[in-house]
Amino acid sequence: MGSAEGGCHVERHFCVCIHGDLAGYYDLFFSGSSARPYIERPRHDHAQRVAGDWVRRKRNIHFTPTNAAYFGDEPRASYSESGTTEQGALGLIDDALVFEGEHGYTVNLPFESIGGVVLTPFKVRNNQQVGWTWKTALLVYRELNRRWFVYTWIADNVYGVAGALSEQAGVPIWEANGCVGPATGAVRLTQDFHGQWHRRGEGVFFLAPDRVLFDYRTAIHLSQVRRIDVFLRGGMFTNLIALRKDLLRIEIETPEGARQVVGFEVDDAASFGKQLAQHTQVPFEIHEGRKKKVG
Numbered sequence: 001m002g003s004a005e006g007g008c009h010v011e012r013h014f015c016v017c018i019h020g021d022l023a024g025y026y027d028l029f030f031s032g033s034s035a036r037p038y039i040e041r042p043r044h045d046h047a048q049r050v051a052g053d054w055v056r057r058k059r060n061i062h063f064t065p066t067n068a069a070y071f072g073d074e075p076r077a078s079y080s081e082s083g084t085t086e087q088g089a090l091g092l093i094d095d096a097l098v099f100e101g102e103h104g105y106t107v108n109l110p111f112e113s114i115g116g117v118v119l120t121p122f123k124v125r126n127n128q129q130v131g132w133t134w135k136t137a138l139l140v141y142r143e144l145n146r147r148w149f150v151y152t153w154i155a156d157n158v159y160g161v162a163g164a165l166s167e168q169a170g171v172p173i174w175e176a177n178g179c180v181g182p183a184t185g186a187v188r189l190t191q192d193f194h195g196q197w198h199r200r201g202e203g204v205f206f207l208a209p210d211r212v213l214f215d216y217r218t219a220i221h222l223s224q225v226r227r228i229d230v231f232l233r234g235g236m237f238t239n240l241i242a243l244r245k246d247l248l249r250i251e252i253e254t255p256e257g258a259r260q261v262v263g264f265e266v267d268d269a270a271s272f273g274k275q276l277a278q279h280t281q282v283p284f285e286i287h288e289g290r291k292k293k294v295g
Contacts, residue, residue: 047089050100054093063164065091068155070099070107074216075139075150075182075206090155092164097140099153107151109142111169116141116209117162118174138162141208147216148208174209182206183272187244188214189263197263205266207275212250220252220262222276227251228284230273248272 050065068090088101097114099107118139136158140151155161166173186205189197203215212220231247246269250262266272270286277284 046087046102050089050091054091059093062092062168063161065089065098065100066155066157066161068099068153068161070101070105071137071152071154073107073149073151075152090153090161092161092168097161097165097169109140109151111165113142113144114140114165114169114171115143115148116174117166117169117171118209119158119162120175140165143218146218148213148218149216150208183266183268185245185267186214187265188219189247189265191261191263199265205264205272207272212276214264220250222280224252224254225250225276225280225282226253226259227282228273228277228280230269230284230286232270232286232288246270250276 047065047067051061054061054065066089068088070086070088070090072085086099086101086103086105088099088105090097090099092098095111097107097109097111116139118141120137120139121134135154138153138155138158138161140153142149142151153161162173183205185202187202188200190200191197201215205212205214207213210222211218212222228251229249231243231249233243233246243265245265245267248264248266248269250264252260252262254260264272273284273286
């Protein structure tokens with residue numbers, strides 16, 4: 001189901017989300033007793049300067065630059081004050097989404113390279129450290145050399161930027177809804193003909209709008225998923241392999257119509273499984289207790 005928010009079409013979906021304790025950012029993004037966003041301080045004239053520069057250079061402006069804060073191109077489970085960030089202006093010109101930082105850092109994402117536009121909750125604490133304030137973050141997915149990057153911003157007019165970008169890039173906007181953040185230290189497993197599991201490497205596991213990503217590369221397209229099972233670690237062993245974490249078992253259908261099984265040892269596997277099941281609408285079950293064999 002879609003909804004109209006801020007003049008743009010929003011699809012209800014899930015994605016990698018920003019969560020965790022962001023207390024370290026209260027002094028970066030809020031000031032004064034009214035808890036005004038940091039990007040609305042007097043430095044906001046940077047966006048005006050960028051807009052003026054674009055006009056003078058006769059650039060084709062699709063969306064006038066707005067004040068924004070940039071958080072890098074990799075999703076994180078939580079953010080801290082020491083995390084890399086850049087204040088600047090975000091807008092759309094010519095054939096790209098462009099961010100121009102106050103200190104010269106720039107991001108240029110051609111419309112044709114964008115694979116997903118996501119709006120997701122962003123939690124920050126005010127300067128009094130009492131309660132929390134939610135901001136909406138813009139996540140832009142891009143695949144380059146088979147690796148996925150997730151560029152993250154908060155902006156004054158985030159819905160306006162997202163709507164314009166969705167229109168120019170020809171991709172829908174996905175709104176986060178009960179999403180799960182990236183899990184580091186996950187292990188990918190494959191299962192052989194005899195049902196035995198084999199570890200194939202460690203990496204970062206997270207959910208993108210239309211796929212499962214492992215170590216920032218496509219692991220599974222959600223359209224392939226046919227069944228999801230979670231096997232909790234406590235007291236359970238598979239064939240000759242003791243689980244180090246909960247096991248997320250995903251049964252998929254290949255383009256040739258064959259069935260395959262892929263597994264991931266991952267923290268909070270149950271939450272990942274629930275989110276996958278909500279979107280794919282395939283059978284889902286959580287298994288507890290001792291099992292002799294999985295698969």
